[in-house]
Amino acid sequence: MNRKHILLVGGTGMLAGLASYLAIEHNVTVIGRNKEKMASVVQRNPETCHPLIVDYCDEELLSNALQRAVQKTVHLIESSRGCTEAQGKRCNSF
Numbered sequence: 756m757n758r759k760h761i762l763l764v765g766g767t768g769m770l771a772g773l774a775s776y777l778a779i780e781h782n783v784t785v786i787g788r789n790k791e792k793m794a795s796v797v798q799r800n801p802e803t804c805h806p807l808i809v810d811y812c813d814e815e816l817l818s819n820a821l822q823r824a825v826q827k828t829v830h831l832i833e834s835s836r837g838c839t840e841a842q843g844k845r846c847n848s849f
Contacts, residue, residue: 758782760828764811767792778804784824786811 760782766774767787777783778800786807787793793806809820 771796775799
């Protein structure tokens with residue numbers, strides 16, 4: 756199976772069930788503001804559900820948080836493929 760990485764905004768409220776369902780077969784980054792609700796969502800699938808606690812109404816905070824999450828995801832993908840920084844752009848083609 757080809758695991759996808761899904762970004763779910765507001766995934767701790769009405770979409771909490773969807774976040775948990777998607778995290779069964781995919782990696783899911785969940786954006787939410789409430790730490791307690793986020794903990795409840797993440798505990799269902801801790802290996803595949805990745806929290807991003809940020810107020811998505813604050814554009815600057817959201818942008819910075821998303822950039823960090825993308826960098827982390829790229830690093831994880833490259834690590835799983837055995838890529839190193841010395842290999843350069845070849846590792847970034849996924």
